[in-house]
Amino acid sequence: MNIGEIARRAGVSRSTVSYALSGKRVVSEQTRQRIQAVIDELDYRPNAAARALKEGRTRTLGLVIPPASLRLTDMQLGFVASVVEAAARVDLDVLLSPSGGDHDRSFERIVSGRRVDGVILMEIRLEDERVTRLQQTGLPFVTIGHTAHPQGTCWVDVDYATLIARCVHHLADLGHRHIALINRSAELVAAGYGPAQRALTGFTEAVAQRGLTGVDLCCADDAPGGEACLEQLRDQHPDVTAIATINEAALPGIQRALERANIAVPRDMSIAGVAARHWAEDFRPPLTAADVPTEMGNHAVDLLLERIATPDAPPRHLLLTPPISLRSSTGPVPTR
């Protein structure tokens, strides 16, 4: 069922079929219709491999995700979904590569086998060999999150530093003087994971600027982690009246621990943070938070398409600072 078969049945040459399909040269209306009839009848569609070979592009985007063993967070999942959706809208397919290490077979296959026209890299580290590798090969790429040296690359990221700082300012405006940051897991912080690092930076600066006392805690990225972290907080820092957090997965545990300890939100404790909308809305009471834009994947695809079209244009960045939605989890500092 190849183009030759179509050509034979329509009584034309293969090139004519190709031109009729692509419209890159004029084909008389009646031949075009004859060809189209045969194509419809046989349900012909050009072979992707042959086309990719000749054209030098695959109409496929690579999406490098964290290895499957790690459970993806809702936020990450949201990225994947929006990338796939955005790609589908412009008729591109998405090839998945679960790659953690640096010389991952799947990553190499995709990159050096020219299986894709461009790559979107999720969950990058501050120093990331995959970025260097991609720069070597010259394959267009966009990262979600950015490295320590983000000048030469194209990326889209959430401005965690600013967002957490805004949370701190908001809480300080309400009179809170002792604020805790509930960060991501200790491993991630130790590994130099960008969002965790930048949240800490933003927190520290804002706290200093407002002359507050701040404590920062690492917290495993799940409900039990949140519970444990809140226990620790109550134990070691009883004077804290407000929490800022970027650890959405810990929220259910935090909530549970608060309820058990009979700490009312926001009467006894205020909480603000950065989280995917549904985490914030599921919290009781609904969480005052900057909703992490799920359309980040769309932006990444847009940037990548630009980059594929004009590889020599200076790389563009996108640092998103979504507004903080005031819900009901923050209030004035308790009068004791």
Next chain:
Amino acid sequence: MNIGEIARRAGVSRSTVSYALSGKRVVSEQTRQRIQAVIDELDYRPNAAARALKEGRTRTLGLVIPPASLRLTDMQLGFVASVVEAAARVDLDVLLSPSGGDHDRSFERIVSGRRVDGVILMEIRLEDERVTRLQQTGLPFVTIGHTAHPQGTCWVDVDYATLIARCVHHLADLGHRHIALINRSAELVAAGYGPAQRALTGFTEAVAQRGLTGVDLCCADDAPGGEACLEQLRDQHPDVTAIATINEAALPGIQRALERANIAVPRDMSIAGVAARHWAEDFRPPLTAADVPTEMGNHAVDLLLERIATPDAPPRHLLLTPPISLRSSTGPVPTR
């Protein structure tokens, strides 16, 4: 950086390079080493499109997921992850196709453009045109979940009917006489979504068999849905003392509603169900539940590889019935 370049630098013909790489013909040890040296130096890797064109296979699997707009459940996400992981283990890539409708462009591209060697279909409906389409084309495929006429196809599924029946029997053994089924959303049930349908069947039969009174409720697949559903249950069926559910996403809401109403689990209400392990373990108290095997994706990949290797072998099924893990959410019926 193609095979010709390697051949020239190594002073051999292109075919010799190919044979040295594939080992399909003997190449003298010294030429092999010379070729390998050049390959290492230039970091050469064969072009995937050219290879796919000649070999007639792409070394890629297609994974058809629900459209991105619908938030994937944790269970579905687990499938995706385990499929990707299993594929990576055998050096296959995974192409994603977010396809809901029947004549989805992305689906058609993958299927008729011969972009993949086989397809894994998630979230199929009882009547699913995509299955018919795949049967037409002759492309090997495996479904996760099965249609109304599952004889001719290859699938892997969870035996929701049996699992829910077991939950009912377990609860009946504990003395419960009034049991509620909290099913998936009304839309899914109406659409003939297999798991929801089979859960209902298993529930109805088991309830009848044990002579119990059973009520079944649909419930939106999220925390607010669970809350609402439990309110409804308390309101309309106050004599229910036990719940069976397959709606893992509603669990947090169910828990919240129970806590607010001061209904202790399992003292006042027993709950059992089918859920991904982490939902069950996050529940307070930990949920007695059949843990949906995350390795379902692995099984799907295995079946698909078999099918690709021997397309004419009779299709195999896999109906998984994981054991119910007794945790602490079920107990004897309350004495009033």
Next chain:
DNA sequence: ATGTTCTGTCGAACCGATTCCGCGAACCGA
């Protein structure tokens, strides 16, 4: 010395598309 087998390599065809070059027919104005 001659025929046979075995080794290692090469040349060329092929997979299925795209695209450049050029050819014949129709058409036009002079």
Next chain:
DNA sequence: TCGGTTCGCGGAATCGGTTCGACAGAACAT
């Protein structure tokens, strides 16, 4: 009637691999 332009189409090269058949030279048997 002739030269030039336009239109529609066919032929052939090409992308980068794989694989089949052939073939030179060495090794071996007769």
